[in-house]
Amino acid sequence: MSRHSVIQVAQENAGDLLESPFWNTLTNSLFYVDIDGKRIHQYELETETHSSWKTSQRVGFICPVSYSPQVETVLGGMEDGLYWIKLSSNNNSSNNTCVEQQIWSHGMDTNIVRFNDGKCDSSGRLFAGLMDYQWEKKPAMEAQGKFYSFQSSQRHRKDDTGKRVSTKRKSLGKITSRQIFSGICCSNGLTWLSDSQHLFYIDSGKYEILCYPYDIHTGEIDKERERKVVGLDKKTSNEFFVFDGMCCDTQDKLWVALAGAGVVVQIDAATGKELMRISVGCKYPTSVCFGGPHLDILFVTTARETTLSPGFKSQGGSLFMLQIPGARSCSSSFPFLV
Secondary structure: OOOOOEEEEEEOOOOOEEEEEEEEOOOOEEEEEEOOOOEEEEEEOOOOEEEEEEOOOOEEEEEEEOOOOOOOEEEEEEOOEEEEEEEOOOOOOOOEOEEEEEEEEOOOOOOOEEEEEEEEOOOOOEEEEEEEOOOOOOOHHHOOEEEEEEEEOOOOOEOOOOOEOOOOOOOOOOEEEEEEEEEEOEEEEEEEOOOOOEEEEEEHHHOEEEEEEEEOOOOEEOHHHOEEEEEOOOOOOOOOOEEEEEEEOOOOEEEEEEEOOOEEEEEEOOOOOEEEEEEOOOOOEEEEEEEOOOOOEEEEEEEOOOOOOOOOOOOOOOEEEEEOOOOOOOOOOOOEOO
């Protein structure tokens, strides 16, 4: 713990593998998924109420959609592809249902890969990737995961005069995809600096955080100018962890969940220097996201430990809230633009 940061449990034992948190200002809520529990969760901050929706498959990530500002619909990465997921009326229960409509398939064997993390840039493009189920057991060069970008086929529609057509539509339409990387082990955290000119990306199986120059106007990543921000040497490290979910603050510092180390760290994006380390109440923090009315609460999702020593109690599978003096985000989570 550092700089008098305060940690609270927002939801205890919420699930098995919590991931992909995003903050919605209009509902004053954090949305996230329980991958193995096949659920989408909502935590309303002011009332401290909790709701969840059962899905038919494991959902690796969800993101808001511009068409649905109060999150009646989300875009989700499921085992076999991308789906519009319409959430039923929220009655503050765990019995809510949802309607799923597949809009894109990765076309690969779902016994080998599934969608993991994903996030939208400030222009409304989605970046998301697949993880190889066996990434921890095979050489990285044999991994079958991939990393993609997606955008709505409607976002650049123009009328006969060349004027862009409004994107405030009542139809979600189709999306177009582009493969950016192949040979991915476990596609994971990603974020952009405040100027949207640099993309930071984690493939957990490569044990490093990479930075790429990014063009927010075109969505192009300059892969030739890849820069390693920080890396982990598994052979010399005294602890085993992987870089997992990630976000950025107003000072362009990275906040990263270290799954296996039980901590969240703040990293200087320019130098790779670790600036702060905060312990959470379990071994596997999975992702991080700023939220709250002032975007100064760092929400931390976690995973439940499968094996525990006798007498050891863990809060794995819970949702945490951290308040760290001076740490906040400049915006809530960006929606997918349709």
